[in-house]
């Protein structure tokens with residue numbers, strides 16, 4: 001049986017198994033199996049299209065946004081509208097066949113926007129250019145899932161499933177579980193909260209299910225390489241739940257190559273639907289309604305995009321002078337003083353003595369900090385050289 005058939009067998013079994021206390025172990029095992037086979041789908045194979053390599057587009061600017069959607073939902077129209085790049089738009093499907101980058105300039109940041117070919121059901125398994133598109137999506141900071149407001153809700157669910165099946169988790173944070181495979185000592189299981197979806201027994205079953213099949217496939221995907229090499233079986237590991245996670249979330253942690261991605265659902269072509277329908281879509285979580293054709297609500301979409309990118313703006317200040325609020329240094333979340341130095345000048349970090357920081361990242365304002373100090377949005381920094 002091929003992997004796809006195995007996957008569909010398991011999916012069918014999960015669908016026909018009723019979810020209750022008596023079946024939770026069985027379901028947990030099925031899900032562990034499913035995750036394993038899906039991981040195999042990501043394995044490199046011979047043909048370039050199946051390799052899961054993205055289109056060759058250089059990362060540039062302060063952040064990257066990927067446009068994902070079915071054909072003809074208006075992705076290229078959107079790119080042409082928001083950037084100075086023109087991407088061909090037409091009323092037939094698969095107009096766009098490659099990745100076309102443009103730049104949105106907003107609040108002093110350069111945001112790289114990627115127009116991509118439309119994807120369809122089965123994309124994750126290599127249909128169309130699905131794998132390449134999804135590989136690009138994995139490299140983005142935010143995904144815009146563009147939907148045709150006239151087409152109902154099926155597109156959204158199908159696309160979510162495609163992305164989900166290759167380990168992209170939309171608008172979810174990384175499960176708060178500590179997991180470390182060990183050389184010996186069995187499985188030590190602990191939790192700091194009451195667990196309602198997982199138990200020690202289920203966790204053990206899932207770990208054993210993973211380990212049993214690894215011998216045959218030394219490499220499934222990048223994230224699990226270390227696991228397969230360092231421990232031929234996961235009969236020894238330290239597991240600590242700090243959150244009431246589901247079996248699926250636990251599986252995500254042991255598989256380890258998941259991408260946790262903010263996603264904005266953008267319903268385009270609202271010029272074609274009723275006000276009531278527009279109102280209903282606009283109220284859905286993480287959703288924005290627009291019309292590229294009539295240029296409706298695009299400013300609001302930019303505001304939302306900015307919020308989802310959650311970039312960190314840092315202002316610099318010279319000794320004895322006011323901060324320069326006109327020219328922010330824009331960094332990704334989790335940037336340190338060292339990142340700020342690199343942005344100002346290549347050699348600055350090597351001449352760095354200390355920095356003074358004003359803002360929410362410090363206890364006192366100003367506070368003297370070192371290179372590893374983590375910056376927060378709208379901090380002001382003054383760097384003192386040796």
Ligand SMILES: Nc1nc2c(ncn2[C@@H]2O[C@H](COP(=O)(O)OP(=O)(O)OP(=O)(O)O)[C@@H](O)[C@H]2O)c(=O)[nH]1
Pocket residue numbers: 069070071072073074075076077078088089090091092093094095096097116117118119268269270271272290291292293294
């Ligand atoms: N009514 C209406 N039509 C739109 C809107 N935005 C785009 N279109 C039309 O939708 C069609 C498809 O637009 P494209 O931008 O080519 O769509 P795409 O998603 O890039 O399509 P592919 O590259 O084929 O995947 C074109 O005929 C556009 O003119 C809109 O807001 N309203």
Ligand SMILES: [K+]
Pocket residue numbers: 071072073089090091092093094095096
């Ligand atoms: K099109």
Ligand SMILES: [Mg+2]
Pocket residue numbers: 075076077088089095096115116117118
């Ligand atoms: Mg297009």
